[in-house]
Amino acid sequence: QSALTQPASVSGSPGQSITISCTGTSSDVGGYNYVSWYQQHPGKAPKLMIYEVSNRPSGVSNRFSGSKSGNTASLTISGLQAEDEADYYCSSYTSSSTPWVFGGGTKLTVL
């Protein structure tokens, strides 16, 4: 099974908004609302930022939001801050024999 498709890198200036896309198929992103997003700083474990497409866990800033249209999910970060610089991964449930798949990851640079 192929990983979900994310841009390799995105960048933005402090205070700006950025959006990271995550493209799959009707067998994963488009077929289920089990899309999640993870933030990973270098040398650290991933941290859940968005679950079930658009829900934020307790403690996650409301600057982070998620959405989905068709086979593409998106993570938007508004009011960029230096601490947001990290790698971001999307994940989805799939109907294949392997029930979970990740995207290839996107490196966010805060200029």
Add this chain to the structure above:
Amino acid sequence: EVQLVESGGGLVQPGGSLRLSCAASGFTFSSYWMSWVRQAPGKGLEWVANIKQDGSEKYYVDSVKGRFTISRDNAKNSLYLQMNSLRAEDTAVYYCARELGAKDYWGQGTLVTVSS
């Protein structure tokens, strides 16, 4: 406080075996699916395997089927990953994670290096 602590990583020769453990605390372990996720050096995340609350269902990524076995001991609040016939491409940090539709808590990871 939810805590997941992995152990058992290390250096192993190709074709060798290793058993990873994940000790869980701070939640009712027996109520959750659990997963193993790995990350090769400088690469992205890869879901490896998961197991249902009572161990009755297990799923694996194709690349480890027949070589890796996930298991759990709810009495010991522990998750395991038995890895056999290890290959160089299995070199990675292995994370255990709690599943609730998403992986909401992660351990700090344990490094497995497969090399001669």
